[in-house]
Amino acid sequence: MAAVYVGTVVGAGFATGKEIVEFFTQYGAFGTIGVFISGGLFTWMGARMMVMARRIGAASYQQFNRYLFGNVMSPLVTVIMTAMIMGVVAVMIAGAGAVFEEQLGLPKQAGIMITLCLSFVVMLYDIKGLLSVNALIVPAMVLFSAVVLFKLLAMGKWGGEGWLTIDHSLKAFLAPLSYAAFNLTMAQPVLVPLAQEADDETTVQRGAMMGGLLLTGILLSSHFVLLSFPHVLSYDIPMAEVIRSFFSLFYWMYILVIYGEILTSIIGGVFGLQRQFRTMFSVSDSLFLIALFALLFAASLFRYSSLLSFLYPLFGYISFAFLLLLCMRKMPK
Secondary structure, X not given: OHHHHHHHHOOHHHHHOHHHXXXXXXXXXXXXXXXXXXXXXXXXXXXXXXXHHHHHOOOOHHHHHHHHHHHHHHHHHHHHHHHHHHHXXXXXXXXXXXXXXXXXXXXXXXXXXXXXXXHHHHHHOHHHHHHHHHHHHHHHHHHHHHHHHHHHHHOOOOOOHHHHOEOOOHHHHHHHHHHHHHHHHHHHHHHHHHHOOOOOHHHHHHHHHHHHHHHHHHHHHXXXXXXXXXXXXXXXXXXXXXXXXXXXXXXXXHHHHHHHHHHHHHHHHHHHHHHHHHOOOOOOHHHHHHHHHHXXXXXXXOOOHHHHHHHHHHHHHHHHHHHHHHHHOOOOO
């Protein structure tokens, strides 16, 4: 359960280091404090969300949204969430194709088809497939983050001008809150139905808290590595520059980690959509997955920048509301 939590939150933006730079590293020492703020929210609010979902018997994010937002607002929130999840999964699939094209020299469409086939096979096993793939990939992510950090320390490359940067602006203060809010909201479609699968509430709570602590560790490790690298803001994929400069032997391992994180994000999104539509329509899982993957394949061939530039800010506001309501709503008995 902890592995699924980590695999759901960690995506391609996390692996490339771009998200970490944007939300934490560019703020220097205050960014380090921000990592602990986000980590605390992941640990506490993630556990609260899953326990709350289990107690109300929510089998999908629509049912959980109805409890948080009420009967009037929840349909709109659910529609926006569904559009966002499908958009993000389509972008992830396109990203997987780009990894094959840029790093392996294979056609992008071939990479997309391989990724869709792998995802389809995993989802045929439903919850067991979700748990298994995350239990395999997430430890590799944790190990990779730890190895890179320790090797950097051993090389004496620790520190840098970035550590001296201190930003007390409102943007720096809101960054860790918005990061946690957005990722918890995006993880909701996976974590809500997952909470119903455990044998007891204690397992749910401990799994979520362990996942939050692991996320904090990976965030902190990546933040420290990027903090030691000069001109980190000028790169689109800063972690790739770090690996290429200091750890060239790990470069292919890094590519595998990126692909693994993309794959877990795709599978998590598909799992959440499957559980949502299962509560609405009576259709076989295989038929639903074939229709969904055909739609995602077509969508992944288009540019989503204009759509996401409109939906992301809107979804950001909903994420803050989600986090606030998650804090304020009374925990059901």
